[in-house]
Amino acid sequence: MPKILGDRYRLDAVIGNGGMGEVWRAHDQLLNREVAVKVIREHLADDESIRERLRTEAHLAGSLHHQNIVDVYDYGEHPDEHGRTTPYLVMPLVDGVSLSAMLKSRVALPVGETMSIISEMASALAAAHEAGIVHRDLKPGNVLLSASGRVMILDFGIARSTGGESLTKTGALIGTADYLSPEQASGRQATYASDLYALGIVAYTCLTGAPPFHRETDVATALAHIQAPIPELPDEILASGIGPLIESMLAKEPGQRPSASEVAAIAGELATTVPTEVERATDPDATQPGVTTPTVGVAAPTGVLPAVSDEATAEVVTEDRQRPRRTVLISSAVLALAAIIFALLYINQPTQVEVPDVRKMSSVKAAATLASKGFKVETHDVDAAGYKPGVVVTQSPEAGSDADKGSSVDLGVATGFVAIPKNIVGKSYEDAAKIVDKLGLVPQRNDQPSGETAGTVTTVDPSKRAEPGSVVVLTVSTGSGGNDSKDEKKKGKNKKKTTVEPTATATTEPPATDADADAGDPPAAP
Secondary structure, three states, X not given: OOOEEOOOEEEEEEEEEOOOEEEXXXXXXXXXXXXEEEEEOHHHHOOHHHHHHHHHHHHHHHOOOOOOEOOOOEEEXXXXXXXXXXXXXXXXXXXXXXXXXXXXXXXXXXXXXXXXHHHHHHHHHHHHHHOOEEOOXXXXXXXXXXXXXXXXXXXXXXXXXXXXXXXXXOOOOOOOHHHOOHHXXXXXXXXXHHHHHHHHHHHHHHHHOOOOOOOOOHHHHHHHHHHOOOOOOOHHHHOOOOHHHHHHHOOOOHHHOOOHHHHHHHHHHXXXXXXXXXXXXXXXXXXXOOOOOOEOOOOOOOEOOOOOOHHHHHHHHHOOOHHHHHHHHHHHHHHHHHHHHHHHHHHHOOOEEEOOOOOOOEHHHHHHHHHHOOOEEEEEEEOOOOOOOOEEEEEEOOOOOEEEOOOEEEEEEEOOOEEOOHHHOOOEHHHHHHHHHHOOOEEEEEEEXXXXXXXXXXXXXXXXXXXOOOEEEEEEEXXXXXXXXXXXXXXXXXXXXXXXXXXXXOOOOOOOXXXXXXXXXXXXXX
């Protein structure tokens, strides 16, 4: 790791780590100020899509100037003597703690404090949406609470302009599973309303200490976003009047969610002041300790706050404060009416429907397709040749059959490994090699003496599963060596003793060939 990036930024100490890279406390030698620098990890630096993600983050976040959004000062790609490039992003150094770190310490937050956080986050989203930018990965780890109590959103790494191109492949999940909107989980494009759904999940998590739709796997979590009802909030939380706001933000249909400015106004009415670090350290009822060393994640730099006046959010928060509350309540009534209509329609629908064909789909898309038909989904792993990880290989019941609504469809999902057939052992090397080659593996012969028939495969390594394109060692019996083969022992028992005269010529018959080897056909691909 170079100590100075771009002949300007001196890296002093690591203050955060994550999957993509490290965040360093650094000194800007040109402007003589402390900054935070996010540096991509070396093994990811050669990936053009990663570099494009950072460029996009710099461009989008750099175009947003709001007191609740962390600024981006600079983006660069530092070349080294080996021809490699180190991408980096420069941000202000904000002294504070991430919301995710606070929740780990305090588990849950009171309604007033939660609404303060949500109101400021909504103000930031309103500014981003006004600029035509969708964040797409809103979560506690991307929210920073400064030492003065200000709430700031960061990490626009997978954000996009509403008119821009996606940085990911079609059908791929964008965002974090626990905070993914139903439309994103179904493979549709994220919109402004998707950010509001994620904000609703953040609010629910702050209030209860856990995201509402978390399941054991990302696929199950995504499916829960699509079809599971919102877990009911505790009575003491509902008594605050927060229920309709949370319900409207977590509406399954994007069109039924409020706007960011509406949420900012409503949450502001229920808000109290967010405690500063000093207040948390001195309040005997607070479990969050005072921060002496900033606690941050990959995208949670800490340090100097952007210079934005407190008046910047006044217009967003206070604009039309009465109308938004009525809008949310009306949306809740519409939701209730829609639920009644749906129930009546469901009663009159047939109890059995045709099972769609979801083979060769990604497991997420398959789950969404089945959920739209009223089915539940169960999955299990399958080692299968010719399938990428996460693709559906088998389904039960079969496509085209009729099944009860509400019943489960079991999906066999590819692991990315290839299963090694058990019947390879005992075959001739030629036949075994054909099977291995057809599976996308590389056969390698290893001759060894054994008591088995010469030319047949005795062991396979690996014996159960292998990565596509890897070598499979086929150990083949030579039928000779340390021990006689079974055929030779048998011949020895039946051989008659003969006397050969000194002048006679000894003759031998050519050895018999093994015509009984099982040629077999390689198994068909699943």
